[in-house]
Amino acid sequence: MSVEQLTKDERKSWLDALSEWRLCRDDSAIERTFEFANFSEAFAFMTRVAMLAERKDHHPEWFNVYNKVEITLTTHDAGGLSLRDVKLARKIDKLLA
Numbered sequence: 001m002s003v004e005q006l007t008k009d010e011r012k013s014w015l016d017a018l019s020e021w022r023l024c025r026d027d028s029a030i031e032r033t034f035e036f037a038n039f040s041e042a043f044a045f046m047t048r049v050a051m052l053a054e055r056k057d058h059h060p061e062w063f064n065v066y067n068k069v070e071i072t073l074t075t076h077d078a079g080g081l082s083l084r085d086v087k088l089a090r091k092i093d094k095l096l097a
């Protein structure tokens with residue numbers, strides 16, 4: 001599927017609205033670390049993110065250890081950051097609101 005990478009200006013304006021996320025990997029991805037009370041809560045969150053990801057056909061790269069979950073979003077089909085990452089990040093944030 002062809003997806004457009006965000007331009008530098010677009011990255012900046014979208015990221016202003018995603019204050020918990022930071023650019024990484026040479027601005028080709030965004031990441032955020034989440035911390036929970038215990039493993040159960042972390043994994044419950046991952047399950048909810050997994051459902052979202054399937055529904056959107058857009059999948060996170062992530063790392064979990066005990067109560068921490070690190071999520072990295074990038075669009076492999078675009079070779080960088082796209083609006084699909086921004087949208088998924090917003091939905092993930094909403095799960096915790």
Ligand SMILES: C[C@H](O)[C@H](O)[C@H]1CNC2=NC(N)=NC(=O)C2=N1
Pocket residue numbers: 001057058059060073074075076077078
């Ligand atoms: C064929 C399928 O639509 C694609 O491979 C989807 C699946 N999930 C994906 N997830 C992410 N993060 N990037 C993609 O480019 C992507 N592409």
